[in-house]
Amino acid sequence: MSTADTIPVHPAWLPDAAFAPLGSRRVRVALGPDAADPVAATVLDEVRRATAAHGGALVTDDGPSDVVLRWEPDAPAAGFTTTRTGGVTSVVARDAVGLLHGLHALVRAGEAAFGADHPTVVDTPVAPVRMLDHWDNIDVHPVMGQVERGYAGGSIFYADGRVRDDLSRVAAYARLLGSIGINAVAINNVNVHRTEARLLTDGLSDVARVADLFRPHGVRTYLSVSFASPVVLGGLPTSDPADPDVQAWWAAAADRVYATIPDFGGFVVKADSEGQPGPFAYGRDHADGANLLARAVAPHGGTVFWRAFVYNHEQDWRDRRTDRARAAYDHFAPLDGRFDDNVVLQVKYGPMDFQTREPVSPVLAAMPRTRLAVELQVTQEYTGQQQHVCYLGPLWSQVLTFPLADGATRDVASIVAGVPGPGADAPPSGSTPTGGITAVSNVGDDEFWTGHPLAQANLYAYGRLAWDPQADPVALLDEWIGLTFPGADRRVRDTLHTLMDGSWLTYEAYTAPLGVGFMVDPGRQHYGPNVDGYEYSKWGTYHFADRDGVGVDRTVATGTGYTGQYPSPWRETYEDLATCPDELLLFFHHVPYGHVLHSGRTVIQHVYDSRADAVDVVTAWVDAWSALRGLVDDRLHARVAERLAEQVRSATEWRDQVRTYFFRKSGVPDTTGRPIH
16 A cells, blocks of 8 residues: 555645635636636635635625636736736636636735735746656556656556556646646656557546546646557557558557547657667658657647657767767757647757756757757756755756857747747747747655655746746745745744755755766666766766866867857857856866866865865754754654755765765865865
């Protein structure tokens, strides 16, 4: 029996107390023609629940009210508006989904939503698609387990080799996602194994059960599918995109899906990557493969998200010219303009693999005629695996607001949303490709959803930043604290802020330095320190440390040429040691240990100092959290305390191994005299 079957599910950022400011008032709901929509029923249920709990009233006629949720045909096409006038707060939207998002905006604002009058404020999402991808397996994989890169227990969707009979946990999850504006979910692993592939055929009725729970919260359901499905499921001898029988098989498969789930979103595909089948086997390219599936779902309004995570995973470590960082650009940039309109190319935010620090992927600037989505990772594969406090909102904010294109005037969020850069001529309506923002989910059947209760903040911040990439991630952190711990003692809020604000930089400070990445144990673990773990591997993830220096030369002048994939001015910025940012130095350059950073410290002293200082920070968190015993739920306090103890242990191991490794390589002592083992 799973934890979820025996212990109540933690309410995360939607505890009843968070609804008190709204629920204590008279709330009128006028749904208009969307009254029969399942999302409209959710709006009514949320208001009814809140007012019943907190003494207010649900008003469905023209009686007096303090809050109005109202449909209007001239409201924004997406999102909602809020106005306060004459002591009444009004939320107006064109559909029930907009009203749901507006309702939750009032909950987030709390009493501030009912203060001074203010004119109309328009709140619309930047990215049209805001998706979470689940790496859940139906069968427990012998290496990757029930959820690949899952650090919060088993799957909320699957148990005992099938979709769960009791999906109440999924319904609660859908409510969490709807509250932060997520509108798409893929419910199975992108590494599609044989049993999971059958969701497309035998499992459709169960997929429909899941979709029925997401729909009332404005979330569409997607499936990850195997490119080899015509062979695996259909008994065909080939999956060649040019084969008419293959094309007919996919068209018939799509017809069956949409007959069962009319609002089905579409497919997510990982192909020709890390052993997954794809079009390369038939002499075709990724555009051929993606368009095959896109044409199958196009008559139904479906979309194909085709992942750009493609590289040689059988690399010879002796080969210094082959560079994994180059791979996505080399594969996909030449295909710009060849993808069908309902294909979205899903690009990891960095060129490697969700590292603690990477440069933004140049693919996002290289394909102006292709719909793009930037892919983030909420599950903490390389950032502490939900054993460590590591609030990732600041990382994602930096990625989404990074001015990558058009002479460093157009940021990543604008690119994936199809928004022109400042000063650019407005394109004809509909001519700019629009994609979205996607991320790998971090939930499981753990009672706290994310294993580490504080990792809930990452899921929350992802949804809020996907809606508004310009939002301040520190303000979002405080927003999450206020909702999750409503009415808490000021000491609780201050301590949580101290632990979490800056925790990403603290994690970075005791792990791999200056953007070089990895230095972790290979295989499934990817957790503790192993400086040479991938140094002689087939995966192409090296740091090239020797007695003279460390780092990867990716320059055009003397290295792999990766810097040349960037548009100006970033090409020149990263190429030149004088302008390359310190935090990415070892990603782009091989430098001597005595190289002086812009900070004024040498590389080797930075390695020594940052690791030691970071452990001191984490150690201080333990006492700070211990002081909150009795001020927060006992079970939550115990779980966080247990995770903090592990974080101190792991950070200490990172500190000692990395400092010792580089001392033995360089022979340069720590100028502070701190011991090195």
